[in-house]
Amino acid sequence: MTDGMQRAPQRKGFFWTTESKLAYLFLLPATVYLLVFMIYPIINVIIMSLFQTNRLGKMIDFTGFKNYRDLFKQQVFWEVILRSIYWTALAVVVKTGFGMMLALLLNVKYKGRKVARTLIIIPWASSIPVSAMLWTWVYHHEFGLLNYSLKAAGILKTPPVWLGMPYSAFFSVIWVDIWIGIPFMTLVFLAGMQSISQDLYEAAVVDGANAFQKFFHITLPGIRDVLLIATLLSILWTFNDFNVIYIMTKGGPVGSTQILITYIYEHTFEWMKWNYGAVMAVITFIILSIIAWIYARFYFKREE
Amino acid sequence: MKRQKAIKPLVIVWTVIIVIFLLFPFFVMISTMLKSGNEVYSSPPYWIPKKIAFSNFIKIWTQHPFAIYFRNSFIIAAGTTILTTILCVPAAYAVSRFRFFGRKLLLYMYLVVQMFSPIIVVIALFKIIARLHLLDTYLGLILVNTVFTLSFVTWMLSGYFKTIPVDIEEAALIDGCTRIQTIIRIMIPIAAPGLVTTIIYSFIASWNEFMFALTLVQSVAKTPLTLGLYNFVGRYRTQWEFLTASAFLAIIPIIVLFLLIEKQLVAGIVGGAVKG
Numbered sequence: 394m395t396d397g398m399q400r401a402p403q404r405k406g407f408f409w410t411t412e413s414k415l416a417y418l419f420l421l422p423a424t425v426y427l428l429v430f431m432i433y434p435i436i437n438v439i440i441m442s443l444f445q446t447n448r449l450g451k452m453i454d455f456t457g458f459k460n461y462r463d464l465f466k467q468q469v470f471w472e473v474i475l476r477s478i479y480w481t482a483l484a485v486v487v488k489t490g491f492g493m494m495l496a497l498l499l500n501v502k503y504k505g506r507k508v509a510r511t512l513i514i515i516p517w518a519s520s521i522p523v524s525a526m527l528w529t530w531v532y533h534h535e536f537g538l539l540n541y542s543l544k545a546a547g548i549l550k551t552p553p554v555w556l557g558m559p560y561s562a563f564f565s566v567i568w569v570d571i572w573i574g575i576p577f578m579t580l581v582f583l584a585g586m587q588s589i590s591q592d593l594y595e596a597a598v599v600d601g602a603n604a605f606q607k608f609f610h611i612t613l614p615g616i617r618d619v620l621l622i623a624t625l626l627s628i629l630w631t632f633n634d635f636n637v638i639y640i641m642t643k644g645g646p647v648g649s650t651q652i653l654i655t656y657i658y659e660h661t662f663e664w665m666k667w668n669y670g671a672v673m674a675v676i677t678f679i680i681l682s683i684i685a686w687i688y689a690r691f692y693f694k695r696e697e
Numbered sequence: 698m699k700r701q702k703a704i705k706p707l708v709i710v711w712t713v714i715i716v717i718f719l720l721f722p723f724f725v726m727i728s729t730m731l732k733s734g735n736e737v738y739s740s741p742p743y744w745i746p747k748k749i750a751f752s753n754f755i756k757i758w759t760q761h762p763f764a765i766y767f768r769n770s771f772i773i774a775a776g777t778t779i780l781t782t783i784l785c786v787p788a789a790y791a792v793s794r795f796r797f798f799g800r801k802l803l804l805y806m807y808l809v810v811q812m813f814s815p816i817i818v819v820i821a822l823f824k825i826i827a828r829l830h831l832l833d834t835y836l837g838l839i840l841v842n843t844v845f846t847l848s849f850v851t852w853m854l855s856g857y858f859k860t861i862p863v864d865i866e867e868a869a870l871i872d873g874c875t876r877i878q879t880i881i882r883i884m885i886p887i888a889a890p891g892l893v894t895t896i897i898y899s900f901i902a903s904w905n906e907f908m909f910a911l912t913l914v915q916s917v918a919k920t921p922l923t924l925g926l927y928n929f930v931g932r933y934r935t936q937w938e939f940l941t942a943s944a945f946l947a948i949i950p951i952i953v954l955f956l957l958i959e960k961q962l963v964a965g966i967v968g969g970a971v972k973g
Contacts, residue, residue, distance in 0.1 A: 413795060413796070413797035413798070415791075415795070415876060416791040416794075416795035416797040417791075417797065418787075419787035419788060419790055419791035419795075420787070420788050420791045420792070420803070422783075422784050422787065422788070423784040423785060423787070423788035423847060423851060424788070424803070426784055426843070426844075426847060427806070427807075427810065427844070427847060427848065430818070430822065430825070430840065430841065430843075430844040431810055431813070431818060431844050433821070433825075434817075434818035434820075434821030434822050434825065435817060435818060435821075437820075437821035437824075438817065438818070438820050438821050441820070441821070450820070450823070450824055495712075495715060498708050498711055498712050498715070499712065501704070501705060501708045503705055503708070503709055505709075509712050509713075509716055511956060512716045512719075512720060513715075513716060513719060514955070514956060514959055515719075515720065515723065515952060516719055516720075517955075518951065518952040518955035518956060518959070519723075519948045519951065519952055520904065520905040520923065520947060520948050520951055521905060521907070522905065522907040522923040522926070522927065523905075523923065523926065523944045523947055523948055524722065526926055526927065526930055526940065526944065527722045527723075527725065527726050527941070527944060528722055529930065530725065530729065530935075530937050530940070530941070531721065531722045531725050535740055536737065536738055536739075536740060536742050536937075537725075537742070538724075538725045538728065538742055538744065539721070539725075541741055541742045541743070544741075572719065575719070577963070580959070580963050581963060581967055584963060584964075584967070619967060622967055623967065626966065629812050632814075633814040633816070635814070635815075635816060635907075635908055636907050636908070639908075639911075640907070640927060640930075654814060654816050657816050657820075658816060658819075658908075661819075661820050662823075662912060667820065670820055671820055674816060674817050674820055677814060677816065677817055678813070678817045681812060681813055681814060681817070682809065684812070685808070685809040685812035685813070686809060688808070688812065689805055689808045689809050692808060693804075693805075
């Protein structure tokens with residue numbers, strides 16, 4: 394995984410073949426744990442999505458796909474689905490663009506570059522719930538230092554009530570999600586860029602290539618795999634972002650920041666409509682499985 | 698090369714601007730945590746406190762239950778880390794050293810499962826934890842937190858074990874060591890840097906956990922830091938000077954730990970792609 398590491402020679406001999414009993418014994422605790430606390434809950438939620446439930450989440454009547462039909466009839470549900478999609482798309486695009494720009498800046502050698510790199514990691518290194526709370530305070534319309542600084546710098550005369558209005562709330566909250574995601578993108582792109590041979594760039598200079606040509610013909614193809622895998626992961630993480638939204642707005646005002654993940658939580662633990670929560674959890678499970686499967690395929694392809 | 702030199706100052710200026718831009722909320726945090734309550738709620742606000750109020754750092758321990766929150770977070774994070782390590786070391790060893798039926802499938806499962814959102818399972822986990830009478834207990838939170846550290850740690854650790862040459866172990870086995878002895882005396886010491894990375898990772902992940910705590914904890918006595926701070930925000934007039942002071946204390950150790958493992962973490966997540 395790190396630079397100096399080599400893969401162990403996978404020799405076949407007595408070492409690999411004879412002791413599979415021991416292998417199963419070693420794997421037993423972790424696998425049983427995953428079966429009980431991960432696989433069983435998923436199966437349970439799939440079953441629950443086919444039942445009528447009471448306020449305590451107890452399954453009462455088998456109703457087949459009625460929960461699904463009920464939910465699909467609600468306009469709000471489709472709005473939430475749509476919002477989840479453009480929440481994810483917008484955030485991932487901005488994270489990728491911003492991360493790429495920062496990586497290009499950090500790829501230039503100068504004194505103090507390591508310090509800059511370290512400082513840029515901090516939004517990712519910090520605790521996400523704590524950051525979300527800090528941002529709530531930063532955005533405070535009267536006592537927040539963001540509005541004060543914007544006014545003092547003459548950028549905005551009357552800054553919006555960031556978290557108070559539907560449009561501004563959506564953009565305020567998505568920015569926090571983006572802000573947390575930028576460092577990862579930057580680090581990964583930077584690692585990719587640094588593995589590209591310098592000879593390629595020197596040859597390009599000899600051929601008279603300009604900065605844009607170098608970027609599109611050398612840098613971008615050079616980090617293609619990294620770009621793909623980082624984007625996939627970013628899609629998963631962004632789609633799953635519960636903490637930022639729940640802590641900052643709880644999906645409001647008037648549902649303007651509600652995405653599938655927060656909607657599931659609200660249905661289940663605030664409105665006590667467990668069956669609908671379960672239906673949406675199943676939908677989320679299917680979506681995530683598809684993306685995770687693509688990631689896994691890609692990961693193994695690269696490993697081998 | 699000449700052009701490289703010409704753009705360098707420009708690059709540095711832009712990097713500095715972006716760094717300041719990205720660290721903005723932390724500047725706000727530092728400014729607020731050094732103000733008194735009255736200064737925090739003055740309109741218009743200002744950056745530099747008129748009188749530096751270090752007393753905030755004393756008050757959070759004496760007037761508010763932050764000491765309890767810190768203790769709870771520590772117990773839960775330490776518990777999760779220990780449980781994760783105990784479960785993952787043998788599993789990671791088996792995945793990296795043995796060939797057996799279902800190995801590939803298991804690897805896929807571990808990789809896919811770590812991508813899942815806790816929201817998928819929280820509905821059923823709530824019922825399981827309630828049935829086990831573990832709502833509002835440390836053990837309940839430790840059990841659910843471990844679900845999400847387990848697969849990633851197994852995955853990372855198996856990568857480290859793979860890098861250790863098989864020959865070393867074979868020699869020990871021929872010399873009469875048992876398999877368990879070779880793991881304890883040879884594999885773990887050699888893989889120690891990797892083990893430290895995964896231990897730090899588990900600790901950070903559960904220290905920062907919020908949703909399970911929100912769902913499974915009811916009393917102040919069991920509330921971890923993230924939830925405790927969140928409950929603090931919900932009030933009519935949030936005492937931001939205390940909140941930012943606690944936030945500062947909560948994130949500094951986490952940031953330092955994170956910076957120690959950041960390189961290995963990125964390498965583990967992205968896998969073969971960075972090697973180029």
